[in-house]
Amino acid sequence: MTTPTMCNSKTPQQKAKEIIDRVHSRVAGIGGWGSIYSSYPQLADAVERAPKQVPCPFTGDGKTKFRFRTKDLYTGCAIHNDFPVNTFVDGIDVLSHLLQLSKTETCKVILRDHFGDDISAPLTKADLQLNEEYKREVKASKILEPEEVTERAKKLEAVYHYTSQVTEDTSVGRYLKKRGLSRIFSNLPKDIGVNPRLYYWDNGKTVTYPGMIAVYRDNRGRRLTIHRTYLEVNGDKAKVDKPKLMMKPPADMHGGSIQLFEPHYNESTSTWLLGVSEGIENALSVIEATSMPCWAASSSWALENMEIPDYLLPPPDVKFINFYIWSDKDRPNSLGVCPGAEAASKLYTRMKAYLEGRYPASQLNIQVLEPEGQIPENKKGIDWNNVLVNEGSDGFPVRCAPELLMQLK
Numbered sequence: 001m002t003t004p005t006m007c008n009s010k011t012p013q014q015k016a017k018e019i020i021d022r023v024h025s026r027v028a029g030i031g032g033w034g035s036i037y038s039s040y041p042q043l044a045d046a047v048e049r050a051p052k053q054v055p056c057p058f059t060g061d062g063k064t065k066f067r068f069r070t071k072d073l074y075t076g077c078a079i080h081n082d083f084p085v086n087t088f089v090d091g092i093d094v095l096s097h098l099l100q101l102s103k104t105e106t107c108k109v110i111l112r113d114h115f116g117d118d119i120s121a122p123l124t125k126a127d128l129q130l131n132e133e134y135k136r137e138v139k140a141s142k143i144l145e146p147e148e149v150t151e152r153a154k155k156l157e158a159v160y161h162y163t164s165q166v167t168e169d170t171s172v173g174r175y176l177k178k179r180g181l182s183r184i185f186s187n188l189p190k191d192i193g194v195n196p197r198l199y200y201w202d203n204g205k206t207v208t209y210p211g212m213i214a215v216y217r218d219n220r221g222r223r224l225t226i227h228r229t230y231l232e233v234n235g236d237k238a239k240v241d242k243p244k245l246m247m248k249p250p251a252d253m254h255g256g257s258i259q260l261f262e263p264h265y266n267e268s269t270s271t272w273l274l275g276v277s278e279g280i281e282n283a284l285s286v287i288e289a290t291s292m293p294c295w296a297a298s299s300s301w302a303l304e305n306m307e308i309p310d311y312l313l314p315p316p317d318v319k320f321i322n323f324y325i326w327s328d329k330d331r332p333n334s335l336g337v338c339p340g341a342e343a344a345s346k347l348y349t350r351m352k353a354y355l356e357g358r359y360p361a362s363q364l365n366i367q368v369l370e371p372e373g374q375i376p377e378n379k380k381g382i383d384w385n386n387v388l389v390n391e392g393s394d395g396f397p398v399r400c401a402p403e404l405l406m407q408l409k
Contacts, residue, residue, distance in 0.1 A: 013353075019107045019119055023092060025130035026115045028137075032074030033091040036114055042098060047073065056080070058097055075138045084246055084253045087301050090138055100337050152250040159226055159247070163193035163213045170194045171210040174235025179281050180389040184288045187406055189260035191215035192280075198228055200240055209238045214280050216246065216298060219255030221309035227258060227280065227298055246298065255307035260284070261293035261408040263312055270319035273400070276347070277326040278303050278340060281385040286326050289384075289393035291404040294326065300343035314359060321355055323366040324398060329373075330381035340381065344368045369397055 010018075027033055037043040042057040046068050053064035065081040072078060076091025088094045096106040111117040123131075166172045168185055172194040176184070193213040200207050212229040226247045230238035237243040260283055263274035275294035277283045283296035297303035303325075314321055325347055328340030348368050355364055371382050373390070387395040 016104045018123065019104060019111070020092065021131045022117065022119065022123060022127065023107045023110050024090075024134040025123070025127040026111065026117065027076070027091065028130040028134040033076035033094075034073035036091060036110065037068075037073070037076075037094075039114070040095075040098065043094070046078075056082070075134075077138070082242070084249075084299065084301065100333055102342075149250040152248050156223075156226055156247060156250070159195060159198070159213065159228075160223075162197065163195045166192055166194045166212075171196075171231045171233050171235055172212040175212060175229070175231050175237075176235075176284065178235050179285070179385055180392075181284055181288050183405065184284055187408060189284075189287075191217075191258060191260060192284075195228075198230060200230055200238070202240055209240075211238075212280075214258045214296070214298075216249070216253070216256055217259050217309075218251065218253070219307040219309060221259065221311060224251060224253065224256055225249035229280070253302070254305055257302060257306045258283070258296040258298055259309075259312075260287065260295055263308070263314075264293050264404065264408060265314065265318075270315075270317065271322065272314035272318050272320070273322045274308070275324040275326055276303065276306060277384060278328050278343070279383060279385070282326060282328070282383050285385040285388040286396070287405065287408070289388055289396045290398060291400040291402055291408075292324065292398070293408050294324075300328075300339045303340075304343040304346045306347065314362070316359075318359060318362050321359060321362050321364045321366075323351060323355065323364075325366075325368045326384050327368050327370045328381055328383045329371045329375060331375055340383075341368075341370065344370075367398075371395075 027036070034047055037047045046054045046057060046066060050068040050073060051070055053067045055062050055064060056066050067079050069077070069079070076094060078088035078094050080088060088097070092103050092106055092110070095110065096103050099106055099109065101109065108119065111119055166176070166188055168174075168177065172192070173185070191214060194210065195213050196210050197208045198211040200209060209230040210233060211231050214227040214229075215223055216225045216227055218224040228245050228247065230240055230243045230245075232238055257276070258280060263272055265272050273292060275283075275286050275290075275292045276297065277286060277294055278297050278300060280296040280298070283294040286292055286294040295306070297306050325344045327344035330338045330340045332338050345368065348366060352364070352366050355366070371384060371387050373382055373387065375382050384396070393399060
C-alpha cells in the first residue's frame, strides 16, 4: 500500500480538516443538522419523533434502535443501539454511514447539495468563529451526567467482580476450542474471562447466559468497558438476536481497543512488534497461529480509530517497528465499499504517518494482511478465524517463533 501524494501547500490531512471545518461552520450558520437530516427520507422520521426511538435508518430493520435527542438536532449526534456509544458524534458521521462514503466525500456532498458551496474558497473569519461555536456544542453533548457515569461504572464493576479465569472446561473454553483455538490455552490473555451469569434483555424479559468477557481499554490503557459474548454452556453462541454486545462505557471509546497482550519488544535486536484486527476471535486466531501479540478493535469503526497508549509505544532508540493490520475480507456493499478493508486502509495511512514522524530513524514495516481465500456464496465475508479453522497456521502469511507465545504478557 502507498501513502497518498502530498500537495506542496497542504497535506491530505489538512485538506480533510478544512473541509470538515467548512461543513461545521455552515451547519452552525443554519442552526444545526435538523433541516439537513429532514431532507433524507431515511432520517426524516427520527427527526420528527425525536427523542423517541425509530427503526434503523441504515438497514430498514423494523426494530426501534435509533434516535436523536432534542439537542442532537443541532450537533447531529445520534444514538444507535447496535453501535458504540460515540460512533455518531455529529452529522458527518451519520451521513457518512448512511451514504456509505468517506467523511471527506460526505462533506463534499453536504456542501454541494445543501449549501452550493465552493470548497476551494478560503475559510473566512466568520466561518472559523462558527466552527468554534459548533465544536463547543458537540463537546458539551458528549458529556454524560455524573449520575449516569456512576451507574455505568457500578454495572461494569459488578461484571468484573464475578468474572474468573478461562479454563478449557468452561463455556468460554469450549467456545474457543470450537473456533479452532488450542495453543493459546497455554498463555491466555489476562483481559479475557468467563462470567457464569450475564443478563440479556430478550423480548421483554431478562434471561441469563454464561459468556466471554473481554476488557475494552481506552487510548491510555485504562479499563473502560466490557465486550460480552453470550454463550450456551456447551460453548455454542447463545441463541439470541445479538450474542455480542458492548456494555455502555462511562467515557469516550474513541481510540480504545481490546489489548490482549502488550506489544513485544526484543531488546537484543531493538525490534517492536504488534498486530491488530477487528474481532476478538480474529485476534486470538492470529496469536494462536503466529505467536504474535494482537489486539482486537471490536468493530470496523474502532479499528479505524484505535490508538496505542504512549507507555506501550516503542522506545525512542527502536531500530525496527513491525505493525500488522489483520483485516477482514468483506463483500463490497451496494456502493462498492468493503468496510473491513476501508477501516484497515485508514488505520494504515494514519499509523504510517504517525510512526514515521515519531521514529524517523527507525525501519518501519507496516502491512495490511487480508485472507486470500474466496468468500463462500452464503457468506458476507471471511476473516482470520475462518483461515485458522480451514487452513491452520499455514494460512497465515507472517509467523513468529512458536516460543514467543509464552513470552507475551
